[in-house]
Amino acid sequence: MCAAAAEFDEVGYAGASLSSIAARLGRTKGAMSYHFSSKASLAREVVVTQYRQWEVVLERLRDDGHSGLDATVMLSFIVAGRFRDDVLVRAGIRLQHDAGLHDGDLPTPFLGWMRIVGTLLTESEPPVALPPGLDAQSAAEVLVEAFTGLQQVAHRLSRARDIDARVEHYWLLVLPAFGVEDAQHRVERLRAASAAY
């Protein structure tokens, strides 16, 4: 799985091949095809595995009693850190954005995250103050769009080494719309708290 993730991460879906993934493992393509019949099925496996871990993180955030907005901020730092450090997460996220991979068997990207963030904002206790003109779902969509671009830019410009600072700036620009007065202090605190996850 990690060999496939590394291959997809480095050369993208279109550039990846079963034989070079096999070569990373010191095996022949024939031996590997026994387990994975196609590049598409390997890609699917990487994407689905990447998704599963977020359910665990979300459950912990809920159990620890964070408000919906705080949980969203923490989640963004957690995802950013793994995107930077974990090739499986990076490959999973980038594969989903890859224009060449429209085989219908993968979940449509973005929608799952929009649902998750929308639910966090809707069910938050205490309730989240929404910006005038936006409901929780529209706000969640913008947050996911912006975070998607942030990941892409960070990856392209610094291989995501500076992603934490970018996430911090993103929240400084966005939190005032949710009525947060001392955004700097709040972001500092949540960034530190997210390190435990």
Add this chain to the structure above:
Amino acid sequence: MCAAAAEFDEVGYAGASLSSIAARLGRTKGAMSYHFSSKASLAREVVVTQYRQWEVVLERLRDDGHSGLDATVMLSFIVAGRFRDDVLVRAGIRLQHDAGLHDGDLPTPFLGWMRIVGTLLTESEPPVALPPGLDAQSAAEVLVEAFTGLQQVAHRLSRARDIDARVEHYWLLVLPAFGVEDAQHRVERLRAASAAY
């Protein structure tokens, strides 16, 4: 140029080929190679042509005396509209994000836009109120990242048909950080004004 743009837009850089671009024009690959020696040089031409038009738009926005923040909002609606309607713009932007196209001859994506938006925010008259903790350049970076993700999501989910609404929501979430009180009214007005460009 438009045949190449249409090809890149539909199948991405990796999927495009000189022969299918030639086929779109009803010509042979040989006849076309006389003008363009490679897929990379065609891609470069699409990207550079796409860039050039923004200088004209920026100059008009400056001449018309809009403040830096207003010009940034209007520019986003103008870019979004052309991204939706103009295959050359769409191909130019998407090619730059395409992971397969790292041939060094293209300008690094995002940086040009970050400079443009940073300058608009810095030189704005009246001056822009920046969110606490962010300077004009960091704010410009987040704005460009968020807009990049917005384009990508809009393209993936609706072929950008709903991009105007997404740009509107994006500004409703971001303008409060710049001290704008009646964001809804301001966005409506600037969206309408941008239609003339």
